Amino acid sequence: MSCKRATRIISVLAALMILIFNEGCNHAPSEVADVRPASEITSGPMIDSVRGTHPLISVLISSEHNDLKDEQILQFGVVDSDTNELTPILGSYQRTEDLLSFTPSFALLPGTQYQARNILSNTHTDYSFESAQATTPTLDVKPNSDTLPANHLKFYLFFSQPMQQDTPWEHCKLYDVTTGNYVGRPFRHTDLWNPDGKRLTLWFHPGRQKTGVNLNVDLGAILEEGHKYELQISGLWQSLEGQPLGTDYRLKFTATKSDHEQPDPGQWALIAPDSGTRQPLTIEFDERLDYAMLRNQPLTVTLGKTLVDCQILPNANSTTLELVPSTNWTPGTYTLNINPRLEDLAGNSIERPFEVDIQQANAEQSKTTTITFTLDP
Amino acid sequence: MRRFHLFGSCLAILLTTALYFSQVTTADAETKDIVAILANVQEGDTGIKRVGRMSFAPNGVLLVADIGTASVVAIDTGDTGPVKKLKERVNDVDKKIAAALGTNKEGINIADMAVNPASGKIYVSVQRKADGLNAIITFDQNGKLAPLNLEKARYVRVSLPVEDQKKIANISGVEFSKDRVLAAGQSNEEFSSRIYSLPLPLTHGKSGEVYSTETYHVAHGRWETRAPIQSFIPYQEEGEDYIVGSFACTPIAKFKISDIQKNAHIKGTSVVELGSGNRPVDMFTYEKNGKKWLITNTDRFHHSRRPLGPSQYWGVRVNMDYLSADKTNEEAARRVVTQEKGPNGIEVVKALFFAKHVAKLNNDEMVILRDNEGALDLEVSALPE
Known part of the structure; x- marks a missing residue:
């Protein structure tokens, strides 16, 4: 076997390894209803959108580009509308004799405008896609009774579909109707979701509800017996499909005497x-x-x-x-x-x-x- | 000359193959203490549903809390050194990670940061808010980002006990101890947490030997409640193994690991009280000039009302001698909240102002993910003398 042939085999093996590795970097595509490149293939980079969330972006190259790094030829990312600066997203490049291709490491987001740039020819191709028709999520809160003990601990928020999970307490407020003021930082900052992302346990800060604990001593309890309250949950809270609740949820209740008795x-x-x-x-x-x-x-x-x-x-x-x-x-x-x-x-x-x-x-x-x-x- | 090229290529392949298999062997086999870390290692998609807290075990094994499935995923990263620490500060880390994931910085949530002490490489666990995509992004010595491939990895998944899986909605820490991995889980129905002891080797698909116990806290020597642990580290004292943990309401407490038995109730011994309204985030120990110190950084509840320093994020170091104190609970040492130092051996660490996450690099340096007027910067910082 000649050296040239051996080198070719090694090259093919290496290329296969790169391809296999690259496949591993990719997330399985989620369901996409309407996959379409924003513009047809032009003199800019070519975008194969068969896998909408993981498109394959390519530009033609020749041997004269061998000395250039991949990212000096092709970039793919989100463009800052103010500066027109493109920030590349993570992905992997593959190079053949006449083609340089790029695949994103992570699934692209529907509704986001991406751009591929051919740095050599100073051309670009825009890319975006829309997700399947999303439905508006709904919310139910338990317990939802008119009265709650002043040392009440937690609410369960039931959503009809998985929600965006991060910092859920930022969507929630407690309004003291009796005083006309919002209660300062009433919730425990620990996001406790069910595995399906459809139920959140929203706790009043236990440090303020527990006798003798420093926050309780310093700030007092969250609820005051006899006061009327409103738990408010923002209608801007979005589902994982990007759909907001739409309307604010309000739960009115009156705080009654603290309950220190065990169920018997x-x-x-x-x-x-x-x-x-x-x-x-x-x-x-x-x-x-x-x-x-x-x-x-x-x-x-x-x-x-x-x-x-x-x-x-x-x-x-x-x-x-x-x-x-x-x-x-x-x-x-x-x-x-x-x-x-x-x-x-x-x-x-x-x-x-x-x-x-x-x-x-x-x-x-x-x-x-x-x-x-x-x-x- | 051609023969030499061919020989060179073959040699390179052989070396690569040898290196690959040597890493496999290393990860599967043994730590310095001749204790296997991983068994029944899988290859492929880790299936992480919601990435959370992280820390490193020996041999480049990254321990990841998968909150979404109430399990611990141990990933053989193959990152075993040598040490090449971050050369200079990386600005706008959140923006860079977000861009790498195709979104803006408001579109991500950084769950945790870990540093591999064997290599100095920094790992950041992150979730993209819009669709819940999970990622672990690494930063090398030049601050260059790269994804840790979670879909084609060598890994082991150990689930927390079945009876707890429905209830555990947060894993507030996962740490390697010399003969086990410890995890703290928080319930979504009860105000409680459990400490899980996962024996080595971590064996994929096995959770039968997981032992758990509940933690309690006593306030002012009088009011005892269940209490969740916010962060913790393993700690040895006179041959005895302990967990040193922070409760959400800021006392630092210790628990004897030998007390961890199925369904046992263990009560923490509060040894230091940091002051009201601080939410502990990270914890580690270091040794310098013959003294051992505990570092912890916290998120201050009272900052706007009663600022301690320039930021709600601040940190403190505590002389480890306090941890061996017999005094408990209401007699625990209390940090003097009006001063930077005091009592002796409890000090505010100025380098930790604005620190959202901190991890130990070695006994001289730590890595800080720092809030810089709304942006996040990554830097190596000296530990106090």
């Missing part, structure tokens, strides 16, 4: 079904419970040692729960096994109060976590 299953009322039916077993709590936790394995039902398959259906304001069995109730003595971590709106759980005063005797006092009931034949 011993005080819950049961409305038993008839055996031989699939009537629901209704449980009435002694206070409102946390919306999300009540929907996340709050309890199980057993007959002897056998788990009873039940649908668990809390009501909208989390004051009652219905258990609907998959088959008819049979006579016998049942046990409700309650998750000890179930909390009320102020973070007091069945297991322990939100704040335990360790100077008090029997400070940590778990309530009962089982309830039994008997169904007669």
